[in-house]
Amino acid sequence: MAGYSKESERQNKALKDLMTTGKTEKDYVQVGYEGKKEDLGGKTRETELSKVMQSVRMPWFCPKCKKAMKKRLDDKFWRMMGHCFDCQVDYENKLKIKGEFKEYAYKKMIENQKSQLKDLEQSLDDFEKTDGKREFFNSVGVNTPELEKEEWSMGKDEFEKTISEARDFIREKKEIVEKAENEIQGAK
Numbered sequence: 001m002a003g004y005s006k007e008s009e010r011q012n013k014a015l016k017d018l019m020t021t022g023k024t025e026k027d028y029v030q031v032g033y034e035g036k037k038e039d040l041g042g043k044t045r046e047t048e049l050s051k052v053m054q055s056v057r058m059p060w061f062c063p064k065c066k067k068a069m070k071k072r073l074d075d076k077f078w079r080m081m082g083h084c085f086d087c088q089v090d091y092e093n094k095l096k097i098k099g100e101f102k103e104y105a106y107k108k109m110i111e112n113q114k115s116q117l118k119d120l121e122q123s124l125d126d127f128e129k130t131d132g133k134r135e136f137f138n139s140v141g142v143n144t145p146e147l148e149k150e151e152w153s154m155g156k157d158e159f160e161k162t163i164s165e166a167r168d169f170i171r172e173k174k175e176i177v178e179k180a181e182n183e184i185q186g187a188k
Contacts, residue, residue: 062087106184113177117170124166132159 017024062069062084069078073085081088095101132154140148154162 103184106180110177110181110184113173114181117173117177120166121170124163124170128163132156132162 014024058069058075058078060068062074062078064083064087067084067086069075069084071085077083077085077088092101092104095104134152136150136152138148138150140146
């Protein structure tokens with residue numbers, strides 16, 4: 001029998017009793033916990049963490065258009081832009097009407113490239129701290145599990161070559177992005 005549970009059986013019995021006799025009796029005990037009650041004089045208890053969570057949590061309604069934000073894209077655009085997806089579509093449509101959308105899209109693309117290069121540089125710094133050596137621990141065995149240590153290392157020359165190539169690549173791309181950014185600012 002699909003979907004069978006004691007809870008659904010209890011609910012069905014309660015509905016049957018309500019329909020036949022007009023009342024139902026609880027034949028189970030419900031246990032709960034009530035914490036200490038504090039009298040704060042009408043104020044609600046707010047911690048610093050709850051304030052942070054309020055700022056991160058997506059509101060039910062868009063701050064700009066006051067429509068309900070229930071789409072998955074609304075969550076994404078609220079986190080990135082501070083408003084719903086529909087407001088972003090309207091904003092970009094107005095830019096297209098004014099003829100300013102290409103510049104907006106180009107700026108957005110350059111900001112994304114700068115961010116990606118910054119992330120690349122940060123991960124390269126983290127890799128450089130390892131000196132090209134890495135240890136892994138694997139659980140081996142079924143009946144008698146053992147911990148096996150696995151070591152990986154690059155040669156010193158290969159490690160330095162890889163780091164310098166990566167730094168050169170990042171430097172090249174940064175120059176390209178800065179040149180494009182200067183072209184945009186020069187066009188204004």
